[in-house]
Amino acid sequence: MSETLRLETQGITKTYGHLHALNDTSFDLRVGEVHALLGHNGAGKSTLVKILSGVVHPDSGTVRIDGEEVYPRNPRHAQDLGVALVDQELSLVSVLTVEENLRLGSRRVVSSEELRTLLDTLGLEHVKLTTLTGSLPIGEQQLVEIARALSRDAKILILDEPTATLSEPEIERVFAAVRRLAAQGKSVIYVSHRLGEVLTLCQRATVFRDGKVVGTKDVADLDRAGIVEMMLGHLPDFRTGSEKRTPENPQRISIQGLSIPPRVPAFDLEVQGGVIVALAGQVGCGASEVLRALAGLVPNARGTVNLNETKLPLGSAVKALAAGVFFAPSDRKEEGLFLSHSIVNNLVATRLPRVSRGGFIQKSRQNAVVMKLLGLTGIAPERRDLDVGVLSGGNQQKVLVARGINQPRSKMLLFDEPARGVDVGGRADIHDLIRGAAEQGNVVIFHSTDLDEVFDLADVIVTMFGGRVVSVRSRAEATPAAVLTDMTHGAEGISA
C-alpha cells in the first residue's frame, strides 16, 4: 500500500428533505488499500457508496479520482471512471454461464483468456467459463460477481457486505481475493457490519455516525471496543461472561435421536430454561434444520422431543405453537414477516387467540399486548400502524423477535440467525430481548454462523458440522479459536 491517493472526496453533502444523509463528508482512499466503511444502518456509508457509484448525486462537494475532479453521473459512467460496486445482493443471472454473466452489460471487449486469468486470480481455477452460474455455491457466485466488477477494469472496487450470506471458508476465499487485488494496486472500499472481518482484512477504517465522518483510523490502532465506541458514541456494556439466570420455574427440553433426512442423522440435547444455547456452525451444518424441525416445519423429522415431560409433536407448526414453541426464521422477508401488514398485525400474528374473544379480535387486548412489546423493543408507539416492509432491517428484525417473546404460554424460543444483517446497536437490542426471554424461564436456542454473535449471547455453545454435533462447551470454557475450529472441523485456511 502506498500513500498515493486514488480517491478523495471533500465536503460531500446529500439531503433527503430535511434529513442529512451525508453532511460535509470528506474521505480518502489510497492506492492498494482495503478501507472499511463502518457505521449503523443509516449512518451515511450507503449514501457515500451510492454517490461514488453514480446512483445518487450529491447536493455539494467534490470527488477526485487520481487527482482529477469527476462527477459520476450514473452507474455506467462510474464504471467508465473505474469504480465498480459489488452489491450485497447477488445480481448474477443463474441460468447464464459464468462467461455470459461476466460479459453482461460490459462495454469493454475482453478476450476469454483474460476472463480465465481473472477467475484464476480470484481462486476460481476449477470453475469453467461454460459452467451455469446457478450451479455454483453462493460463495463462488460472490467471487464471480467480484470478477465481473474487475473485468470492467475497475481501479476502485466497492464491496457492500460481501460476506453476509457466506460461510467461513467461503469468506476466507473472498478475503484472499481481496488481499491479492490490493497487492496488485487496486483500492477496495469494504462496507461491513462484521467488526472481526474489518480488523482482519482492512488497513484503515472510516466510521460514520448520523451522516458525518467520526474519524478515519489505522486498523492497527483499533480494537473492537474502540470501533464500537466510535460507532455508538459511547462504550457499550460488553458482557465478558455469561451471567447466572435463575428463573423460578424453568422449562426443560430433552431432545433424543432427532433425525432430519437428509442432513441431520441424529441430534441430542438437554437444556433447562434460562440458559441460552447457541448452535454454532456454517451454512449447511444442520443447525437450521434442527430449529425448523423443533418448530414443526419439517414433515419428515423423527425423534423424541419432550418439553417438560410432555411429548412435543413434530411436523406441525400449528401444534408446535400451541405447545409453546416459537420460531423466528432467518429469512425475515420471505418467511418471517408479513411485509405489507402493519407492525401491530405482525406482532400479534402468533398470538391471535390471546387477543381474541369468542372468535373476534379485541382491540383493547391487542393494544395492551402491542404497547408492551413496542416498549420492550424501543420502537416508537406512533409507528405501530406503519407497514413492516418500510422499516429498516434492524427494526424489522426487532418486530420478528418481539413476536415470540413475552407470551404467557411460551416454553421454548428458537431463533435462526437472530441478528442477520443488523447493525451493532440493533443487534445489542435484539440480544437483550432474547436474554429477557431466557430470564423468564424459557428454553432459548439460536443458530448463528457469526462468532461475535455466538460469544455475545450464548451461555452454552454447541458446535455443529455436517449435520452432527462436534462439541458442547459452556461459554466460560470456550475460546473463539476452539469454536471456530469445531465449526469448520479442521477445514483449512481459517484466520480469525
Next chain:
Amino acid sequence: MSVVEDVLPSRFSISGMDARRKITLLVTILFFAILIFATVTTTGFYSVQNFKAIITAAAIVGIIAVGMTYIVISGNLFSLSVGITAAVSASTFIWALRFGLVGAIIIAVVFGAVVIGLQGLLIGFTGANPIIVTIAAGALQEAVAIWITGGVSVYPPENSPSFAFLVSPLFGIPFPVYVFVVAVVLGEVFIKRSRFGRGIYLMGESPRAGRTAGLPITRLTTGAFVVAGVCAAVAGILIGAFNQSGTMTASRTLTIDAISAVLVGGTAVIGGRGSVVRTAIGAIVIATISDLLLLRGYSTPVQLLVLGVIVTVVVILSYLNSERAGRS
C-alpha cells in the same frame, strides 16, 4: 440515524397506497362518468324501475362475489366453479322443498358449504392449484347433476311451501337486495374483525410466513372456501326461487361476473388485501354497465366484451401498481 432508512421508504409506501387509492378513484370516476353519460343519453335510465333492476341484478352476483372475496384475499386466486355450485344449489333447493322451506334452505346451504369447502380442504392440505381444483370440481358437479336429473329442469314438488316472498319486493325493494346487504355487512365485519378474518389476510399476504407463524393454513383455506360455498348456495336459492325451477343453464356467466366484481372493486389478485365492501361496489358498477348496454339495445356479446375490457384494464392497473410497490 435509522430515521433516514425508515422515513424514506415509508414515503414510497404512501405513494404505493396512493396508487391503490388511484384505482378506487378511477373506478369511482368511471362509474360517475357513466352515470352522467347515461342521464344525458339513455332514455329510461333514471327511473325507479331501472334502479331496482340494477340493484337486483347486482344482488345475486354480489352475494356470490362476497364469498369470492374471501377466496381472493386468502391468496387462493379464484374458484372457477362457484357459478355451477350456485346452479346446483338452486336445483337442490327446489328438490328439497319437499322437506319444507326451512329444510330446503338448510339443505341447499349445507350442500354449497360442503362442496366448495371440500375443494378448500384439498387446496389447503396439499397446496394444489386452486384454478385446477375448482375447474375439476365444476366439471364433476355438472356431470353428477346432469346424471341425477337426466338433464331436465327440476321443478318444485306438488303442495310445495310458498317461496315466492324470496324474490318479491319488501317495502318496495326486492328481497334479494336485503340478502345482499346483509351478506356484505356480515362478510365485511367478519373478515375485518374476526380472528379467522385476520388469519385470512395474513395468510393471503404470505402463505410461507403464515405457516412459520403457526397459522392453521388448512383450516383457514377451508374456511374461506366454506364462506364462498355458503354465499354461492344462498345465491342459488334466490335463483331457484326466481326461476321456480332448477336448471344447469341458469348460471353460465355467474362465475366470471363474480370475479369481475371482486377485481373491479380493487381487491388484489395476489391476496392479502381488499375488502368485501369494495366487492359490493364492483358488483354495482358492473350491473350498472350491463343495464346501460341493455337499455341501449346492445346484445349480450357486446356486454361481455365491455366487461372483458373493464376487467383487463383493472388487472393491468393493479399489476402496474404492485410492480411499482415491489420496486421501491
